[in-house]
Amino acid sequence: MKNTYIRIMSGICVMPLLTACGNTAETVRTADIFAMDTYMNIKAYGSGAESAVTDAEARIYELERTLSVTDEASDIRKINQAGGQPVTVSADTVSVLQTAQDMHYESSGALCISLYPVLRAWGFTTGEYRIPAADEIAELLENADDTQISADGQTVRCPAGMEIDLGAVAKGYTGDAVMEIMQVHRISSAIINLGGNVQTLGSRPDGSAWKVGITDPFAPDSLIGTVSVTDKAVITSGNYERYFTGADGCRYWHILDPADGYPADNGLVSVTVIGACGAECDALSTALFVEGTEQAVEHWRRSGDFEMILVTSDGGLLLTEGIAADYTAKTELPYRVVQRNEEP
Ligand code: ADP
Ligand code: MG
Numbered sequence: 001m002k003n004t005y006i007r008i009m010s011g012i013c014v015m016p017l018l019t020a021c022g023n024t025a026e027t028v029r030t031a032d033i034f035a036m037d038t039y040m041n042i043k044a045y046g047s048g049a050e051s052a053v054t055d056a057e058a059r060i061y062e063l064e065r066t067l068s069v070t071d072e073a074s075d076i077r078k079i080n081q082a083g084g085q086p087v088t089v090s091a092d093t094v095s096v097l098q099t100a101q102d103m104h105y106e107s108s109g110a111l112c113i114s115l116y117p118v119l120r121a122w123g124f125t126t127g128e129y130r131i132p133a134a135d136e137i138a139e140l141l142e143n144a145d146d147t148q149i150s151a152d153g154q155t156v157r158c159p160a161g162m163e164i165d166l167g168a169v170a171k172g173y174t175g176d177a178v179m180e181i182m183q184v185h186r187i188s189s190a191i192i193n194l195g196g197n198v199q200t201l202g203s204r205p206d207g208s209a210w211k212v213g214i215t216d217p218f219a220p221d222s223l224i225g226t227v228s229v230t231d232k233a234v235i236t237s238g239n240y241e242r243y244f245t246g247a248d249g250c251r252y253w254h255i256l257d258p259a260d261g262y263p264a265d266n267g268l269v270s271v272t273v274i275g276a277c278g279a280e281c282d283a284l285s286t287a288l289f290v291e292g293t294e295q296a297v298e299h300w301r302r303s304g305d306f307e308m309i310l311v312t313s314d315g316g317l318l319l320t321e322g323i324a325a326d327y328t329a330k331t332e333l334p335y336r337v338v339q340r341n342e343e344p
Contacts, residue, residue, distance in 0.1 A: 029053045035064045036171055038195030044182055045189040045205045052185035056178045056192075063174045066090055069116065069125070071163040075156075076166060080116070084160035086152075094154055096173045097164050099279045103169075104146040107287035107299065112258035114144040116163040124254045125165075129244035131252065144258060168255075172235055172282025175199040179278070196241065199233045199278050205223050205327035209326070215240070216331065217270040217311050224317065227309070228326045233278040237285035238270035238311075239263070253287050264293025269313050274323055275294055275306035284308075293318070297338055304340075 031042045031048035038287035040060065044052045068074045075089040103111040116125070117140045123129035132140075143161045150157050158164060171194045182190045182201050190201040191210055200210040216224040217240045227234060243253035243263075257264040273281040273291045284306060288296040293312055300308055300320055307323035310316075317335035319327055324337045 001110070007316075025277065028205075031057055033057055033060065034200075035060050036068070036174070036195065040195060041193045042178065043191050044187045046187050047188055048185035052182050052187050052190075056181045059177050059181055060174055060194075063092060063170070063177060066092055067096060067166050067173075069163075069167070076164060079156055079158050080163040082158065084157070086155045086157045088154055089156050091154060092173070092177075094151055094156070096169050096279065097151055097156065099173065099283050100166065100169050101146065101149070103280070103283035103287050106303075107284075107291055108292035108295075109146070110264075110295075111168060111212070111283055112144055112146050112164050113164045113166060113168065114146050114158075115256050115258055115261070116147065116165040117143060118256055118261045119254070122252065122256070123244070124242065124289055129246075129252070131246050131248070141258075141261045144261075168286035169279055169283045170197055171197045171199040172233065172278035172280070175233060175278035175282075197233070197235045197282060197330035199279065200229055200231060203230045211328075211331075213270050214309055215270070216336065218315070223330045224311065225309075225327055225329045225331070227272075227274060227323060228328070229274060232274055232276060233281040234272060234274050235278065235281040235285045236270055236272040237289040239270070239289075255286055258292050264290040264292075265313070266290065266295075267312055267314075268293055268296065268310055270309075270311040271296065272309040273306050274308065281306060300338070301340055 010220040026045050027047060027049050028045050031053050033040050065071055065076050069076045073091040078087045100113045118137060119125055121136055121140055148159045150153050173194050173199055175192055175194050177191050179199060179201050188202045189205050192199050198212045203209055209230050211228055212234040213223040213224045214225050216222045217238045220240045237255060239253040243251050245251050253263045255264050268289055271285050272286045275281045288299060291299060307320045310318040317333050319335055319337050321337055321339050
């Protein structure tokens with residue numbers, strides 16, 4: 001479990017904000033919930049905030065039931081237990097699968113949702129951690145191949161023996177779904193934090209940009225900096241989020257490299273992606289973490305629709321040029337701004 005920085009649990013709160021002269025200016029409604037194995041917070045401003053947050057909570061629980069890999073009745077369980085037979089799933093599941101398939105291709109396989117049996121062997125699905133034997137990992141990896149998953153409308157087929165998990169994308173997709181609900185309720189100012197995935201709608205009620213903290217992977221209770229954003233998702237994948245220390249004294253974390261089935265160790269300890277679409281940013285943050293520093297910079301240069309903040313395992317900090325002006329450092333850590341037209 002992570003994101004212990006959200007300390008206020010369970011409960012909702014409706015509060016009128018007061019202007020300087022004491023008039024009620026705007027209603028804010030917040031909710032703290034636990035879903036998808038993490039703490040979440042929703043905050044919406046404006047007259048429709050109360051019903052918007054209520055509907056958003058219901059939608060989160062609905063997506064949790066649909067996309068969970070452990071819930072007996074979820075679409076993902078149905079796919080994983082179908083033994084290669086076609087399964088009819090919800091439009092939400094098809095959409096998340098499509099994002100994952102696209103990112104699998106764009107990242108040359110770094111994002112791979114069919115690693116679930118390997119994740120289970122490491123104990124990341126239960127918390128009963130262990131270091132699997134090399135031949136056990138190699139055998140399980142033989143069944144990991146996202147290109148074998150096919151969808152025809154809402155009918156999905158996954159080969160027998162393959163199991164998928166949408167943990168790398170589901171929270172980003174859920175954030176997008178929450179933002180759609182906010183817009184239906186005509187909310188123009190909202191911020192949500194779904195287990196470290198921050199998504200913002202519009203600007204703060206006073207018109208200023210939202211400030212989102214970027215965790216220091218070497219000291220997760222502190223920030224390396226903040227970014228100022230409006231209408232953007234700010235989504236981080238890091239090696240400090242879920243890990244265990246093995247009997248050999250090494251740290252093993254929850255993002256695996258499909259190339260060998262071991263925790264991805266390609267020069268990065270955290271990747272923050274800033275962009276318009278939560279599902280895409282979530283898929284990207286995991287994919288870029290696996291790709292490693294150089295490939296991630298190449299991927300950014302090819303794409304053009306997101307910005308990123310990389311922290312390297314040797315303590316370096318890289319910002320892409322489109323986010324540099326919106327970044328405020330909170331540590332002495334020097335950083336390099338990567339330009340679109342330069343060699344990495
Ligand atoms: P978090 O869920 O901690 O915010 P991520 O979005 O990076 O972080 O997703 C990590 C989760 O994705 C893991 O817990 C696991 O379920 C799954 N996963 C691990 N490695 C990969 C990978 N290479 N491709 C796709 N999913 C992965
Ligand atoms: Mg992700």
